[in-house]
Amino acid sequence: MTSGQNTNTITLRYFAWVREKVGLAEEEVSLPADVATVGELMKWLQARGETYQAAFAKPEIIRAALDQTHARADAPIGSAREIAFFPPVTGG
């Protein structure tokens, strides 16, 4: 309700080769109103520059988490504060 309100600013985090290709581990971004899902966010990121283009060239092989919970490409971003992108996990 204050003028400092900024509901569109979220933290993006990148891991493994997604992090290496983007060249950043994390950043704050302000999302345009028409980016409503995880998949739309990946498309929007692709258009941000060469490194993003390289990282998100095949969005179907990238996994995402909304506020540290696995989320599919069609998941609505809603009020998430942190969105992470990474390759399929390979621990264990």
Place this chain on the structure above:
Amino acid sequence: MTSGQNTNTITLRYFAWVREKVGLAEEEVSLPADVATVGELMKWLQARGETYQAAFAKPEIIRAALDQTHARADAPIGSAREIAFFPPVTGG
């Protein structure tokens, strides 16, 4: 081929409650010629006295081994040197 030959003498071994009921851990016996299988041996043992009668009252729940290999009641004794009787195993 010598007069000391005694192909019918075998070692019997008993374990767990079979041992306790028979009252012996092991003994040597001379088998009559008509005792050809493990099952026939159990019947023959039953007739040897009260303790054997108690131990082998239910031969179907007793397991046997011929020369330290599991054997069923219909297994021929053949040239086995050691026959053991015991309850179903409970290790592990």
Place this chain on the structure above:
Amino acid sequence: MSVRVQSEDFDIGTEISALTDHRSDIGAVVTFTGTVRGSAGGAPITSMTLEHYPGMTEAELARVEAEANARWPLSASLIVHRIGELHPGDNIVLVVTASAHRHAAFEAAEFLMDYLKSHAPFWKKEARPDGTCSWVDARETDAAALQRWQKSPSKAAE
């Protein structure tokens, strides 16, 4: 019922003792230890670096552990996963499950590993003798291994 993410090595005997000492309700303890192999796809590797997603990792591991405890009657369970640079022969992950009966302990340990492999946010990077590095690809068999847990376990009640 605990999970840990750490750089340090773990000692399996110590971890089992911490879970089971002074308890007489446990009849079966299963451990799984994952270790770094010296080669990948036939080529030698010199080191393996494990990256993870702090916060989410612990949350995912706690979730899979809670799920295992809901499915099987476990007396105790533990997941420890290492991060950072490891070398061939080093421990990577430890899962311990304890139960009154063996099938519950076995199934729960295998379930924990199958879920951990597909859900916990860890990534492995392998370094080779020539100085090159590459991220390990996820194995399709790990996703397939999850399928068997879609229905409830058959032997848990035993």
Place this chain on the structure above:
Amino acid sequence: MSVRVQSEDFDIGTEISALTDHRSDIGAVVTFTGTVRGSAGGAPITSMTLEHYPGMTEAELARVEAEANARWPLSASLIVHRIGELHPGDNIVLVVTASAHRHAAFEAAEFLMDYLKSHAPFWKKEARPDGTCSWVDARETDAAALQRWQKSPSKAAE
């Protein structure tokens, strides 16, 4: 690939080290430890005595271990079984399997335990606080557990 029958306790960490130290072909180690529970059928027990058939025991354990090694690509395996008088919380049996991949190690360990439970000539006698003793009855579920191994394993090649 070894089997031991002994009165003394075993140390799981030491046994794993003996199998896996200085090896980099192993990716997965599974251990199963069976321990004495403090009660049986709801009634407390004070001790458990394990009798066995010397000679046949070692032969049977070696047989099941050879069978596991024929079915799964194991890098190493071990069976240790204790005999004599044990008390609640004490270790009874240890099975260790090591392989390049986890499913082989898990399946082989469970196979070894299922076969050991039905084939190895050990018998347990439980003593209760009132001084009475009784031999443990074989569980039908242990015989049933063997059924699953009648066909060849589905995931060993993975």
